[in-house]
Amino acid sequence: MQKLELKGVNKHFGDLLVLTNINLTIEEGEFAAIVGPSGCGKSTILRMLAGLEEASEGQVLANGQPITKPDPRRTLIFQEHALYPWRTVEQNVGFGMELAKEPKDERKKRIDEILEKVGLDGFQKYYPHQLSGGMRQRASIARALVLNPEVLLLDEPYGALDAITRLAMQNELIRLWRGTGKTVLLITHDIDEAVYLADSIYVMSPRPGHFIQTLHADMARPRNRNGQKFVELRQKIMDNLDIGSYSI
Protein backbone atom coordinates (compact mmCIF):
# COMPACT_ATOMS: atom_id res chain seq x y z
CA MET A 1 0.00 0.00 0.00
CA GLN A 2 1.08 3.57 -0.54
CA LYS A 3 1.69 6.64 1.53
CA LEU A 4 1.11 9.88 -0.37
CA GLU A 5 3.00 13.10 0.30
CA LEU A 6 3.16 16.61 -1.10
CA LYS A 7 6.00 18.75 0.16
CA GLY A 8 6.04 22.52 -0.42
CA VAL A 9 4.18 22.20 -3.70
CA ASN A 10 3.43 25.25 -5.84
CA LYS A 11 1.65 25.03 -9.16
CA HIS A 12 1.08 27.67 -11.78
CA PHE A 13 -0.42 27.51 -15.23
CA GLY A 14 1.41 30.28 -17.07
CA ASP A 15 1.05 33.38 -14.92
CA LEU A 16 -1.83 31.98 -12.94
CA LEU A 17 -0.82 30.73 -9.50
CA VAL A 18 -3.18 27.88 -8.65
CA LEU A 19 -1.63 26.21 -5.60
CA THR A 20 0.75 27.65 -3.09
CA ASN A 21 2.76 25.89 -0.41
CA ILE A 22 0.80 22.65 -0.24
CA ASN A 23 1.97 20.20 2.41
CA LEU A 24 0.02 17.01 2.74
CA THR A 25 0.66 13.54 4.12
CA ILE A 26 -1.83 10.75 3.67
CA GLU A 27 -0.86 7.59 5.55
CA GLU A 28 -1.28 4.09 4.15
CA GLY A 29 -4.88 3.01 4.33
CA GLU A 30 -6.13 6.43 5.31
CA PHE A 31 -9.29 7.96 3.88
CA ALA A 32 -8.61 11.66 3.32
CA ALA A 33 -10.77 14.35 1.80
CA ILE A 34 -10.08 17.81 0.44
CA VAL A 35 -12.95 20.29 0.63
CA GLY A 36 -12.87 23.65 -1.06
CA PRO A 37 -14.71 26.11 -3.26
CA SER A 38 -14.72 25.46 -6.99
CA GLY A 39 -11.64 26.66 -8.84
CA CYS A 40 -9.38 26.45 -5.78
CA GLY A 41 -7.06 23.90 -7.40
CA LYS A 42 -8.16 20.84 -5.46
CA SER A 43 -8.51 18.77 -8.60
CA THR A 44 -5.00 19.80 -9.60
CA ILE A 45 -3.64 18.19 -6.42
CA LEU A 46 -5.39 14.98 -7.39
CA ARG A 47 -4.11 15.13 -10.95
CA MET A 48 -0.56 15.56 -9.67
CA LEU A 49 -0.94 12.46 -7.51
CA ALA A 50 -2.34 10.61 -10.53
CA GLY A 51 0.71 11.63 -12.56
CA LEU A 52 -1.24 13.71 -15.06
CA GLU A 53 0.27 17.05 -13.94
CA GLU A 54 3.65 17.99 -12.57
CA ALA A 55 4.29 20.36 -9.67
CA SER A 56 5.94 23.66 -10.61
CA GLU A 57 7.93 23.57 -7.37
CA GLY A 58 8.10 21.07 -4.54
CA GLN A 59 7.79 17.31 -4.39
CA VAL A 60 4.94 14.88 -5.06
CA LEU A 61 5.76 11.50 -3.56
CA ALA A 62 4.30 8.01 -3.26
CA ASN A 63 6.11 5.91 -0.65
CA GLY A 64 8.93 8.44 -0.83
CA GLN A 65 9.37 8.09 -4.61
CA PRO A 66 8.58 11.02 -6.92
CA ILE A 67 5.48 10.56 -9.08
CA THR A 68 6.38 11.30 -12.68
CA LYS A 69 3.78 9.45 -14.72
CA PRO A 70 0.46 7.62 -14.33
CA ASP A 71 0.55 4.20 -12.73
CA PRO A 72 -2.36 1.71 -12.65
CA ARG A 73 -1.66 1.16 -8.94
CA ARG A 74 -2.99 4.67 -8.37
CA THR A 75 -6.28 5.04 -10.18
CA LEU A 76 -8.25 8.17 -10.69
CA ILE A 77 -12.03 8.13 -10.79
CA PHE A 78 -13.27 11.04 -12.83
CA GLN A 79 -16.15 13.36 -12.13
CA GLU A 80 -17.95 12.51 -15.32
CA HIS A 81 -17.71 8.72 -15.19
CA ALA A 82 -15.77 8.82 -18.53
CA LEU A 83 -16.94 5.39 -19.62
CA TYR A 84 -16.24 4.71 -23.28
CA PRO A 85 -19.59 4.88 -25.11
CA TRP A 86 -18.51 2.25 -27.65
CA ARG A 87 -17.73 -0.34 -24.99
CA THR A 88 -20.20 -2.39 -23.00
CA VAL A 89 -20.10 -2.37 -19.21
CA GLU A 90 -17.88 -5.45 -19.09
CA GLN A 91 -15.57 -4.10 -21.78
CA ASN A 92 -15.29 -0.83 -19.90
CA VAL A 93 -14.61 -2.52 -16.59
CA GLY A 94 -12.06 -4.82 -18.21
CA PHE A 95 -10.26 -1.93 -19.92
CA GLY A 96 -7.31 -1.78 -17.53
CA MET A 97 -6.79 -5.54 -17.65
CA GLU A 98 -7.05 -5.45 -21.43
CA LEU A 99 -4.29 -2.82 -21.55
CA ALA A 100 -2.18 -5.05 -19.30
CA LYS A 101 -2.88 -7.94 -21.74
CA GLU A 102 -4.30 -10.27 -19.10
CA PRO A 103 -5.84 -13.53 -20.37
CA LYS A 104 -9.51 -13.39 -21.30
CA ASP A 105 -10.84 -15.97 -18.81
CA GLU A 106 -9.12 -14.25 -15.92
CA ARG A 107 -10.55 -10.94 -17.05
CA LYS A 108 -14.05 -12.30 -17.32
CA LYS A 109 -13.87 -13.84 -13.85
CA ARG A 110 -12.70 -10.68 -12.16
CA ILE A 111 -15.15 -8.47 -14.05
CA ASP A 112 -18.07 -10.63 -12.96
CA GLU A 113 -16.86 -10.59 -9.36
CA ILE A 114 -16.52 -6.83 -9.17
CA LEU A 115 -19.83 -6.18 -10.95
CA GLU A 116 -21.52 -8.39 -8.40
CA LYS A 117 -19.91 -6.32 -5.64
CA VAL A 118 -21.03 -2.95 -7.00
CA GLY A 119 -24.52 -4.24 -7.79
CA LEU A 120 -24.26 -4.32 -11.55
CA ASP A 121 -24.45 -8.07 -12.05
CA GLY A 122 -26.49 -8.80 -15.16
CA PHE A 123 -25.54 -5.55 -16.88
CA GLN A 124 -22.38 -6.92 -18.51
CA LYS A 125 -23.64 -6.41 -22.06
CA TYR A 126 -25.18 -2.96 -21.59
CA TYR A 127 -23.78 0.20 -23.11
CA PRO A 128 -23.23 3.23 -20.86
CA HIS A 129 -26.04 5.24 -22.46
CA GLN A 130 -28.48 2.55 -21.38
CA LEU A 131 -27.63 3.04 -17.71
CA SER A 132 -28.69 5.64 -15.15
CA GLY A 133 -26.19 8.16 -13.77
CA GLY A 134 -25.67 6.21 -10.56
CA MET A 135 -25.10 2.96 -12.42
CA ARG A 136 -22.56 4.60 -14.71
CA GLN A 137 -20.61 5.88 -11.74
CA ARG A 138 -20.77 2.37 -10.20
CA ALA A 139 -19.33 0.96 -13.41
CA SER A 140 -16.61 3.59 -13.31
CA ILE A 141 -15.74 2.62 -9.73
CA ALA A 142 -15.78 -1.04 -10.67
CA ARG A 143 -13.38 -0.29 -13.52
CA ALA A 144 -10.91 1.17 -11.00
CA LEU A 145 -11.42 -1.45 -8.27
CA VAL A 146 -11.03 -4.43 -10.59
CA LEU A 147 -7.34 -3.55 -10.92
CA ASN A 148 -7.04 -3.78 -7.14
CA PRO A 149 -5.16 -0.47 -6.92
CA GLU A 150 -3.27 0.62 -3.82
CA VAL A 151 -4.55 4.17 -4.07
CA LEU A 152 -7.96 5.47 -5.10
CA LEU A 153 -8.15 9.09 -6.19
CA LEU A 154 -11.72 10.33 -6.46
CA ASP A 155 -12.44 13.61 -8.23
CA GLU A 156 -15.88 14.75 -7.13
CA PRO A 157 -17.19 11.33 -8.06
CA TYR A 158 -20.79 12.00 -7.07
CA GLY A 159 -21.00 15.64 -8.15
CA ALA A 160 -23.29 14.89 -11.06
CA LEU A 161 -25.68 12.58 -9.20
CA ASP A 162 -29.01 13.37 -7.61
CA ALA A 163 -29.10 13.71 -3.82
CA ILE A 164 -30.69 10.33 -3.06
CA THR A 165 -28.36 8.36 -5.31
CA ARG A 166 -25.41 10.26 -3.88
CA LEU A 167 -26.16 9.17 -0.30
CA ALA A 168 -26.60 5.57 -1.38
CA MET A 169 -23.31 5.65 -3.26
CA GLN A 170 -21.45 7.09 -0.26
CA ASN A 171 -22.51 4.10 1.81
CA GLU A 172 -21.45 1.76 -0.97
CA LEU A 173 -18.05 3.40 -1.19
CA ILE A 174 -17.42 2.87 2.52
CA ARG A 175 -18.49 -0.77 2.23
CA LEU A 176 -16.16 -1.32 -0.73
CA TRP A 177 -13.23 0.39 0.94
CA ARG A 178 -13.44 -0.97 4.50
CA GLY A 179 -10.90 -3.63 5.29
CA THR A 180 -9.06 -3.28 1.98
CA GLY A 181 -6.32 -1.05 3.39
CA LYS A 182 -6.42 1.15 0.31
CA THR A 183 -5.33 4.76 0.60
CA VAL A 184 -8.12 7.06 -0.57
CA LEU A 185 -8.15 10.74 -1.43
CA LEU A 186 -11.53 12.26 -2.15
CA ILE A 187 -11.99 15.68 -3.69
CA THR A 188 -15.37 17.22 -3.04
CA HIS A 189 -17.24 20.46 -2.56
CA ASP A 190 -19.87 18.65 -0.53
CA ILE A 191 -18.97 19.28 3.13
CA ASP A 192 -21.29 16.57 4.41
CA GLU A 193 -19.77 14.05 2.06
CA ALA A 194 -16.29 14.80 3.39
CA VAL A 195 -17.36 14.61 7.04
CA TYR A 196 -19.35 11.43 6.45
CA LEU A 197 -16.59 9.56 4.62
CA ALA A 198 -13.13 10.77 5.57
CA ASP A 199 -10.72 10.24 8.46
CA SER A 200 -8.97 13.52 7.84
CA ILE A 201 -10.35 16.56 6.10
CA TYR A 202 -8.31 19.33 4.49
CA VAL A 203 -10.09 22.63 3.99
CA MET A 204 -8.84 24.70 1.07
CA SER A 205 -8.97 28.44 0.41
CA PRO A 206 -10.05 30.02 -2.87
CA ARG A 207 -7.33 30.49 -5.51
CA PRO A 208 -4.40 30.48 -5.03
CA GLY A 209 -5.29 27.36 -3.10
CA HIS A 210 -3.68 26.44 0.20
CA PHE A 211 -4.85 24.50 3.22
CA ILE A 212 -6.60 26.62 5.82
CA GLN A 213 -7.20 23.85 8.28
CA THR A 214 -6.80 20.14 8.82
CA LEU A 215 -9.50 18.33 10.78
CA HIS A 216 -9.70 14.78 12.06
CA ALA A 217 -13.06 13.11 12.18
CA ASP A 218 -12.65 10.70 15.08
CA MET A 219 -16.00 9.10 14.60
CA ALA A 220 -16.79 5.43 14.28
CA ARG A 221 -18.52 4.28 11.11
CA PRO A 222 -21.34 4.24 10.19
CA ARG A 223 -21.61 7.89 11.12
CA ASN A 224 -24.71 9.71 12.17
CA ARG A 225 -25.20 12.72 9.91
CA ASN A 226 -27.06 14.50 12.71
CA GLY A 227 -24.79 13.48 15.59
CA GLN A 228 -23.33 16.23 17.73
CA LYS A 229 -19.76 15.65 16.59
CA PHE A 230 -20.81 15.55 12.95
CA VAL A 231 -22.67 18.84 13.22
CA GLU A 232 -19.78 20.50 15.06
CA LEU A 233 -17.31 19.40 12.43
CA ARG A 234 -19.54 20.63 9.65
CA GLN A 235 -19.89 24.02 11.36
CA LYS A 236 -16.11 24.28 11.77
CA ILE A 237 -15.55 23.64 8.08
CA MET A 238 -18.19 26.16 7.11
CA ASP A 239 -16.65 28.76 9.40
CA ASN A 240 -13.31 28.19 7.74
CA LEU A 241 -14.87 28.64 4.34
CA ASP A 242 -16.59 31.84 5.53
CA ILE A 243 -20.03 30.42 4.93
CA GLY A 244 -20.78 29.49 8.56
CA SER A 245 -22.94 32.52 9.21
CA TYR A 246 -24.04 35.70 7.53
CA SER A 247 -25.39 39.08 8.57
CA ILE A 248 -28.38 40.80 7.06
Add this chain to the structure above:
Amino acid sequence: MSTQDTQSLTEDISGTSSEASPGKRGKPSLWNKSWPYLAAVGSLLVVWEIGALIENKPFILPDVVQTVPRFFQSFSDAEFMNGVWRSMYRLAVGYPVACLLGALLGLLAGVSRTFAVYLRSLISILQSIPPITWVPFLLLLLGFGDTVIIAVITIASFFPMALSVMNGTEGVNKTHLELARVFGANRMQLLTKVFGPESLPAFITGAQVSFGNAWRSLIASEMVGGASIGLGKYLSYHGEIADMKGVMISIIVIGGIAALLDHVVLERIKRKLLHYRYVSGSGGKK
Protein backbone atom coordinates in the same frame (compact mmCIF):
# COMPACT_ATOMS: atom_id res chain seq x y z
CA MET B 1 -46.60 9.86 -10.33
CA SER B 2 -47.13 7.19 -12.94
CA THR B 3 -46.12 3.63 -12.25
CA GLN B 4 -43.31 3.96 -14.72
CA ASP B 5 -41.82 6.91 -12.82
CA THR B 6 -41.99 5.06 -9.56
CA GLN B 7 -40.42 2.05 -11.15
CA SER B 8 -37.47 3.93 -12.58
CA LEU B 9 -36.91 5.73 -9.28
CA THR B 10 -36.69 2.55 -7.26
CA GLU B 11 -34.50 1.01 -9.89
CA ASP B 12 -32.16 3.93 -9.66
CA ILE B 13 -31.63 3.49 -5.95
CA SER B 14 -31.41 -0.24 -5.84
CA GLY B 15 -29.43 -0.35 -9.03
CA THR B 16 -30.80 -3.70 -10.03
CA SER B 17 -32.27 -2.70 -13.35
CA SER B 18 -31.84 -0.07 -16.01
CA GLU B 19 -33.74 3.16 -15.77
CA ALA B 20 -34.44 3.02 -19.48
CA SER B 21 -37.98 2.02 -20.32
CA PRO B 22 -38.53 -1.70 -20.75
CA GLY B 23 -37.66 -2.51 -24.34
CA LYS B 24 -40.82 -4.34 -25.34
CA ARG B 25 -41.29 -2.22 -28.43
CA GLY B 26 -39.88 -4.79 -30.82
CA LYS B 27 -38.49 -4.04 -34.28
CA PRO B 28 -40.39 -1.69 -36.56
CA SER B 29 -41.88 -3.57 -39.49
CA LEU B 30 -40.42 -3.30 -42.98
CA TRP B 31 -43.43 -1.22 -43.97
CA ASN B 32 -42.88 1.29 -41.16
CA LYS B 33 -39.27 1.73 -42.17
CA SER B 34 -39.76 1.96 -45.91
CA TRP B 35 -42.97 3.90 -46.47
CA PRO B 36 -41.34 7.36 -46.31
CA TYR B 37 -38.94 6.26 -49.06
CA LEU B 38 -41.79 4.94 -51.15
CA ALA B 39 -43.72 8.17 -50.61
CA ALA B 40 -40.73 10.21 -51.79
CA VAL B 41 -40.40 8.10 -54.96
CA GLY B 42 -44.15 8.15 -55.48
CA SER B 43 -44.46 11.93 -55.26
CA LEU B 44 -41.75 12.36 -57.91
CA LEU B 45 -43.58 9.93 -60.19
CA VAL B 46 -46.84 11.79 -59.65
CA VAL B 47 -45.26 15.12 -60.65
CA TRP B 48 -43.85 13.45 -63.76
CA GLU B 49 -47.18 11.87 -64.67
CA ILE B 50 -49.10 15.16 -64.24
CA GLY B 51 -46.47 17.01 -66.27
CA ALA B 52 -46.76 14.44 -69.07
CA LEU B 53 -50.58 14.66 -69.08
CA ILE B 54 -50.50 18.47 -69.34
CA GLU B 55 -47.81 18.47 -72.02
CA ASN B 56 -49.59 15.64 -73.88
CA LYS B 57 -46.78 15.10 -76.43
CA PRO B 58 -45.45 11.59 -75.75
CA PHE B 59 -42.42 12.02 -78.07
CA ILE B 60 -41.28 14.99 -75.96
CA LEU B 61 -42.35 13.83 -72.51
CA PRO B 62 -43.50 10.19 -72.29
CA ASP B 63 -45.55 9.43 -69.18
CA VAL B 64 -44.71 6.90 -66.50
CA VAL B 65 -46.78 4.09 -67.98
CA GLN B 66 -45.12 4.40 -71.39
CA THR B 67 -41.63 4.46 -69.90
CA VAL B 68 -41.93 1.46 -67.56
CA PRO B 69 -41.62 -1.24 -70.30
CA ARG B 70 -38.49 0.47 -71.65
CA PHE B 71 -37.08 0.48 -68.13
CA PHE B 72 -37.34 -3.30 -67.89
CA GLN B 73 -36.04 -3.79 -71.43
CA SER B 74 -32.95 -1.78 -70.51
CA PHE B 75 -31.69 -4.57 -68.29
CA SER B 76 -31.14 -6.70 -71.38
CA ASP B 77 -29.87 -3.78 -73.48
CA ALA B 78 -26.13 -4.30 -73.91
CA GLU B 79 -25.36 -0.64 -74.58
CA PHE B 80 -27.13 0.45 -71.40
CA MET B 81 -25.86 -2.32 -69.13
CA ASN B 82 -22.25 -1.93 -70.34
CA GLY B 83 -22.56 1.73 -69.44
CA VAL B 84 -23.89 0.92 -65.98
CA TRP B 85 -21.14 -1.59 -65.23
CA ARG B 86 -18.44 0.67 -66.58
CA SER B 87 -19.62 3.52 -64.34
CA MET B 88 -19.79 1.19 -61.35
CA TYR B 89 -16.25 0.03 -62.05
CA ARG B 90 -14.96 3.61 -62.09
CA LEU B 91 -16.80 4.30 -58.84
CA ALA B 92 -15.43 1.13 -57.29
CA VAL B 93 -11.89 2.31 -57.98
CA GLY B 94 -12.17 6.06 -57.51
CA TYR B 95 -14.30 6.17 -54.38
CA PRO B 96 -12.16 3.93 -52.15
CA VAL B 97 -9.03 5.72 -53.36
CA ALA B 98 -10.62 9.06 -52.44
CA CYS B 99 -11.71 7.77 -49.01
CA LEU B 100 -8.27 6.39 -48.27
CA LEU B 101 -6.52 9.55 -49.41
CA GLY B 102 -8.95 11.74 -47.49
CA ALA B 103 -8.61 9.70 -44.32
CA LEU B 104 -4.84 9.78 -44.53
CA LEU B 105 -4.69 13.55 -45.08
CA GLY B 106 -7.25 14.10 -42.32
CA LEU B 107 -5.25 12.01 -39.85
CA LEU B 108 -2.05 13.86 -40.73
CA ALA B 109 -3.86 17.14 -40.14
CA GLY B 110 -5.03 15.78 -36.81
CA VAL B 111 -1.43 15.22 -35.79
CA SER B 112 0.13 18.43 -37.14
CA ARG B 113 -1.39 21.90 -36.72
CA THR B 114 0.67 23.32 -39.59
CA PHE B 115 -0.49 20.63 -41.96
CA ALA B 116 -4.07 21.26 -40.86
CA VAL B 117 -3.83 24.91 -41.94
CA TYR B 118 -2.25 23.85 -45.23
CA LEU B 119 -4.94 21.24 -45.86
CA ARG B 120 -7.77 23.64 -45.07
CA SER B 121 -6.49 26.19 -47.58
CA LEU B 122 -5.94 23.50 -50.19
CA ILE B 123 -9.46 22.24 -49.71
CA SER B 124 -11.03 25.69 -49.90
CA ILE B 125 -9.34 26.17 -53.29
CA LEU B 126 -10.27 22.73 -54.65
CA GLN B 127 -13.80 23.03 -53.32
CA SER B 128 -14.46 26.17 -55.35
CA ILE B 129 -13.46 24.53 -58.64
CA PRO B 130 -16.28 22.42 -60.15
CA PRO B 131 -14.89 18.88 -60.52
CA ILE B 132 -15.72 18.59 -64.23
CA THR B 133 -13.44 21.51 -65.08
CA TRP B 134 -10.62 19.03 -64.59
CA VAL B 135 -11.87 16.85 -67.46
CA PRO B 136 -10.25 18.74 -70.40
CA PHE B 137 -7.07 19.19 -68.40
CA LEU B 138 -6.85 15.53 -67.48
CA LEU B 139 -7.82 14.36 -70.98
CA LEU B 140 -4.83 16.21 -72.42
CA LEU B 141 -2.61 15.01 -69.62
CA LEU B 142 -3.63 11.36 -69.29
CA GLY B 143 -5.33 10.60 -72.59
CA PHE B 144 -8.78 9.17 -73.16
CA GLY B 145 -9.77 6.44 -70.69
CA ASP B 146 -10.98 5.39 -67.27
CA THR B 147 -8.07 7.07 -65.51
CA VAL B 148 -9.45 10.54 -66.27
CA ILE B 149 -12.82 9.81 -64.66
CA ILE B 150 -11.26 8.04 -61.71
CA ALA B 151 -8.99 11.01 -61.14
CA VAL B 152 -11.96 13.40 -61.23
CA ILE B 153 -13.84 11.25 -58.71
CA THR B 154 -10.83 11.28 -56.42
CA ILE B 155 -10.39 15.06 -56.63
CA ALA B 156 -14.09 15.66 -56.07
CA SER B 157 -14.61 13.33 -53.16
CA PHE B 158 -11.45 13.14 -51.04
CA PHE B 159 -12.04 16.42 -49.23
CA PRO B 160 -15.29 15.75 -47.36
CA MET B 161 -13.53 12.71 -45.92
CA ALA B 162 -10.41 14.72 -45.07
CA LEU B 163 -12.39 17.52 -43.42
CA SER B 164 -14.55 15.15 -41.42
CA VAL B 165 -11.60 13.08 -40.18
CA MET B 166 -9.65 16.22 -39.32
CA ASN B 167 -12.53 17.56 -37.25
CA GLY B 168 -13.04 14.14 -35.72
CA THR B 169 -9.48 13.87 -34.45
CA GLU B 170 -9.68 17.39 -33.04
CA GLY B 171 -12.79 16.41 -31.12
CA VAL B 172 -11.34 13.45 -29.23
CA ASN B 173 -12.46 13.69 -25.60
CA LYS B 174 -9.56 14.71 -23.34
CA THR B 175 -10.90 12.80 -20.35
CA HIS B 176 -11.09 9.62 -22.45
CA LEU B 177 -7.40 9.97 -23.26
CA GLU B 178 -6.38 10.78 -19.68
CA LEU B 179 -8.35 7.87 -18.38
CA ALA B 180 -6.47 5.50 -20.67
CA ARG B 181 -3.18 6.99 -19.49
CA VAL B 182 -4.16 6.54 -15.84
CA PHE B 183 -4.93 2.90 -16.60
CA GLY B 184 -1.49 2.45 -18.09
CA ALA B 185 -2.04 2.73 -21.85
CA ASN B 186 1.04 3.16 -24.02
CA ARG B 187 1.09 5.32 -27.17
CA MET B 188 0.03 2.50 -29.48
CA GLN B 189 -2.87 1.58 -27.19
CA LEU B 190 -3.99 5.22 -27.01
CA LEU B 191 -4.17 5.17 -30.79
CA THR B 192 -5.99 1.87 -31.21
CA LYS B 193 -8.20 1.86 -28.10
CA VAL B 194 -9.18 5.54 -27.85
CA PHE B 195 -8.33 7.60 -30.95
CA GLY B 196 -9.55 4.92 -33.36
CA PRO B 197 -12.99 4.17 -31.94
CA GLU B 198 -13.52 7.78 -30.90
CA SER B 199 -13.02 9.12 -34.43
CA LEU B 200 -14.76 6.25 -36.24
CA PRO B 201 -18.07 8.17 -36.53
CA ALA B 202 -16.17 10.96 -38.31
CA PHE B 203 -14.78 8.47 -40.83
CA ILE B 204 -18.24 7.18 -41.55
CA THR B 205 -19.80 10.63 -41.94
CA GLY B 206 -16.93 11.57 -44.23
CA ALA B 207 -17.41 8.42 -46.30
CA GLN B 208 -21.11 9.16 -46.73
CA VAL B 209 -20.63 12.77 -47.84
CA SER B 210 -17.76 11.70 -50.10
CA PHE B 211 -19.97 9.13 -51.74
CA GLY B 212 -22.42 11.79 -52.92
CA ASN B 213 -19.60 13.87 -54.36
CA ALA B 214 -18.04 10.85 -56.05
CA TRP B 215 -21.24 9.75 -57.74
CA ARG B 216 -22.24 13.20 -58.98
CA SER B 217 -18.81 13.99 -60.38
CA LEU B 218 -18.62 10.55 -62.02
CA ILE B 219 -21.84 11.04 -63.98
CA ALA B 220 -21.05 14.67 -64.80
CA SER B 221 -17.58 13.95 -66.13
CA GLU B 222 -18.87 11.07 -68.26
CA MET B 223 -21.44 13.48 -69.71
CA VAL B 224 -18.97 16.18 -70.67
CA GLY B 225 -16.96 13.78 -72.77
CA GLY B 226 -14.59 12.12 -70.40
CA ALA B 227 -15.67 8.67 -71.59
CA SER B 228 -17.13 6.77 -74.56
CA ILE B 229 -19.05 4.29 -72.40
CA GLY B 230 -20.83 4.93 -69.13
CA LEU B 231 -24.13 5.84 -67.56
CA GLY B 232 -23.47 9.56 -67.99
CA LYS B 233 -22.40 9.07 -71.60
CA TYR B 234 -25.57 7.06 -72.33
CA LEU B 235 -27.62 9.91 -70.90
CA SER B 236 -25.96 12.69 -72.87
CA TYR B 237 -25.95 10.66 -76.12
CA HIS B 238 -29.64 9.78 -75.87
CA GLY B 239 -30.35 13.44 -75.16
CA GLU B 240 -28.63 14.38 -78.39
CA ILE B 241 -30.69 11.89 -80.43
CA ALA B 242 -33.87 13.09 -78.67
CA ASP B 243 -34.63 9.70 -77.08
CA MET B 244 -36.55 11.05 -74.09
CA LYS B 245 -37.31 7.59 -72.66
CA GLY B 246 -33.60 6.80 -72.63
CA VAL B 247 -32.93 10.06 -70.82
CA MET B 248 -35.63 9.47 -68.23
CA ILE B 249 -34.43 5.92 -67.58
CA SER B 250 -30.86 7.09 -67.15
CA ILE B 251 -31.96 9.66 -64.59
CA ILE B 252 -33.98 7.06 -62.72
CA VAL B 253 -31.13 4.58 -62.67
CA ILE B 254 -28.60 7.24 -61.61
CA GLY B 255 -30.81 8.24 -58.69
CA GLY B 256 -31.72 4.65 -57.88
CA ILE B 257 -28.20 3.32 -57.73
CA ALA B 258 -27.03 6.22 -55.53
CA ALA B 259 -29.97 5.84 -53.15
CA LEU B 260 -29.45 2.10 -52.94
CA LEU B 261 -25.73 2.36 -52.22
CA ASP B 262 -26.14 5.19 -49.74
CA HIS B 263 -29.21 4.10 -47.83
CA VAL B 264 -28.73 0.37 -47.95
CA VAL B 265 -25.04 -0.44 -48.29
CA LEU B 266 -23.36 2.49 -46.51
CA GLU B 267 -26.08 2.75 -43.89
CA ARG B 268 -25.69 -0.97 -43.08
CA ILE B 269 -21.95 -0.63 -42.72
CA LYS B 270 -22.47 2.38 -40.46
CA ARG B 271 -24.94 0.54 -38.23
CA LYS B 272 -22.60 -2.41 -38.03
CA LEU B 273 -19.57 -0.33 -37.05
CA LEU B 274 -21.40 2.03 -34.70
CA HIS B 275 -23.88 -0.51 -33.39
CA TYR B 276 -23.47 0.78 -29.84
CA ARG B 277 -25.33 3.92 -30.88
CA TYR B 278 -28.35 2.04 -32.08
CA VAL B 279 -28.87 -0.12 -29.04
CA SER B 280 -31.84 1.35 -27.22
CA GLY B 281 -33.90 0.54 -24.16
CA SER B 282 -32.88 -1.96 -21.54
CA GLY B 283 -33.67 -4.99 -23.67
CA GLY B 284 -34.64 -7.02 -20.62
CA LYS B 285 -32.32 -8.14 -17.87
CA LYS B 286 -29.83 -10.92 -18.62
